[in-house]
Amino acid sequence: MSDALSKKEQLFLEHKQQGNEAVKALEWHLAIKQYTEALRNAPSHYFQPEGQAALVLSNRSMANLKAGYLDKAMEDASECCRLCPRWSKAYFRRAEVSRYQGRWQLAADDYRRASEQDPEDEHLVRMLKEAEEKAKLAASPLEFLFPWEEQAGLDHRSVWPARCGVGGFLFCVVLAMAQPQELTNGVASFMLAIAGAALGAGVGVCVFMIRDARRRETLSPPQVEVVTSGKGRDIPPDSQADAEQSTDAKKRSRIKGLSKSLKNRAGR
DSSP states (O other): OHHHHHHHHHHHHHHHHHHHHHHHTTOHHHHHHHHHHHHHTOOGGGGSTTOTHHHHHHHHHHHHHHHTOHHHHHHHHHHHHHHOTTOHHHHHHHHHHHHHTTOHHHHHHHHHHHHHHOTTOHHHHHHHHHHHHHHHHHHSOSSOOOHHHHHTTOOTTTHHHHHHHHHHHHHHHHHHHTOOGGGOSHHHHHHHHHHHHHHHHHHHHHHHHHHHHHHHHHHOOOOOOOOSOOTTOOOOHHHHHHHHHHHHHHHHHHHHHHHHHHHHHHHO
16 A cells, blocks of 8 residues: 555656646646646545645646636635645635636635735735725726616616716707797707707717726736747746756755765875
């Protein structure tokens, strides 16, 4: 049993390392495949709370997000949060997915949880502030309605056409009451008022569309930049630590070899 478990652990580590290498190369689909194989070969105790599977789930969530698989990224991030409820990066992963889905309140909640676990991380503080502002904007109505407008059954879509239509109608009525010679005919005055109301309603529709478009632009989630190959690209932040550790290990190995060589010469 121990041999089989040891073999599974070895396979887990091999696929995990290959997944990390794929992330460094920005090969997201390959990274997803390798992390999936790592989880498939992971011993059962790796899936216990604070187990090693959480790190792989976090990495696979990032790879799924970068590849554009938002639902799968959310599944991995949520499972990671379940396994490691005190790990800030688990909540950060889930917050990032919610952010790309445009679910700003959920993103703000998870950024807050991550910030509580790591209060010194300034990036988390900035992301939390942005998510809270957009969540507040998303929850607020697009347009303030007066009580009589609500009683009339208007909503944020119809209020501006109604306002501008009434305004155009009243303007034309006042113009007709001025009684210029060309508006002495009552029918002509009425038609002018109707035309003014229609023109005002059209202007109101345009006002609503512009305001709604600006709101949507403000609340729109960021676009996922799907990258299939990382040749010639910078190493992403999540892989920089691994790269630095690898560089440090190589330096230590060279220093150790040089020290050994000097000792051998001194012994001669």
